[in-house]
Amino acid sequence: MKPEMCCENVSVRLGGQQVLRDLNLTVASGEVLALVGPNGAGKSTALAVLAGDVRADAGSVWLDGRPLDEWSARETARRRSVLPQRITLSFPFTVAEVVRMGRAPWDDDEDVVAEVMEQTEMAAFAGRKFTTLSGGEQARAALARVLAQRAGVLLLDEPTAALDIRHSELVLRTATSQAAQGNAVLVVLHDLGMAAAHADRVAVMSGGSIVADGPPNEVLTGDLLSEVYRHRVEVFAHPRTGRPVVLPWRGEA
């Protein structure tokens, strides 16, 4: 079974608010799916439902063709990994120890740990205390932990929020290479330009459901984005790559 995750007709109410309504979303083997949308559209809740953190009031969630509830915690951990938006650590573990925690569902494997540290450019930080790192370094260490889990489905909640240009690109290239290896990658993004440049497929959320889902150049149109974001947005093809470039409309100075 190729790694795959999906949810069907999922609705979630949180604190009296309908956060998700009839959400249908699939992330399949070999693709990077970017989930985008304005603040409060329900992106993180959608990811939390797939991660099993939030229970759906209605609808169903599937992992590798089986309902998520039917997997044990350990089986699930071997098949899907989650990078949370907020990274916390109660005690001052070193970076290497944190990354090694990603091996928990499996046997320890120092080769994997070393490899993912290299991949996220964190090898030099191995002995540093996680709590003394900058926000961006913590984010990369957390990503290394998620990669060490070697799960087929990766759910990444805003992995680039704290990162500079170099490391944002590094993270999304990592996501792309994970997909190229046959994994399924769902990434929640705020930056539409990033989504356009790196995702195989983009799903736009608004008001708790998907309003558009498809290849970036079909989905990311000025009209749709202007409506969803309630701000005029212009989209044009990048002169060299042909990928869509998304910018908020700014009048002449």
Next chain:
Amino acid sequence: MRSLLFLTLAVLLFGAVLLSASVGQFPIPVGDVFASLFGSPSSDPMAEATLWNVRFPRVVMSIVVGAVLGVAGALMQGVFGNPLAEPSVVGVSSGAAVGACLTIVFQLTFFGQFTTPVIAFVFGLAATLLVYSFARSGGRTEVVTLILTGVAINAVAGAGIAFLTFLGDQQAREQIVFWQLGSIAGARWSYVWTVLPLAVAGIALAAVLARRLDLLSLGERPARHLGVNVEVLRLGSIVLVALMVSAAVSFTGVIGFVGLVVPHLIRMIAGPGHRVLLPASALGGALLLVAADLGARGVITFVDLPIGMLTALVGGPFFFWLLRRTRQQAGGWA
């Protein structure tokens, strides 16, 4: 580094045991203690009797209770994700103490020698569950909420103990008062054999949870994403803390702050990983309590000071320092 830590702790503990057994109203040379311990009884039957009937039960009790308090502290901090969580600070010890006082005042004996530990366990568990459900929100425990919950629970437990002291007769009152100060002076082998199985079981089970406790420090959700059954882990740990604390409290009274000071020092030396922290806290707690008991008897000649008083004297300021430090690091009272 880690084996050096364990070796150092073990050697220091052994030294403290020998010293502690030799010091007292009837001094016995350390060499004789060593000899008696390893199979060649002293020629003086009086020394031999003092060692095996008075000193050794007391020393062994210090080791067992110290180890249990050290591990219970480390375990509680792991579950709460907060270095300030400690059984006496958050009111678990005084909760268990209410249960133990009940058995003293009403002379309950329905479970034989296990009556006091069992009733203490029930009350200790109730206190732990209360702290846990009140002090947490959104999967995290804020320092200020934790401390204030402890204040509230300690206040209610204090009222309960006061009421029981009021109800009790002269003898029960005296027993409660001294017992509340925390003391190992009355240790006997029969007490040791009651606490020991509970302590061994508690520490062994805690060691099984070590790796999962490491993962829990990432937060509840990430721990679950890594395959930890968080609900089972939390409940199991809470029951273990209550079990170990009430076993200790039943026979030695409230000895505070061991579970705060020891795991903190171990973390500073060997890092926060629970696979080292838990066993090292057991050794460190044992060492601290044997040393404190030695101090309790040695500071003033012929006076046996309450050990709980001594640990609080050191632990109180340490707690304050830790509170300030945590506050600075967390950037406010978060």
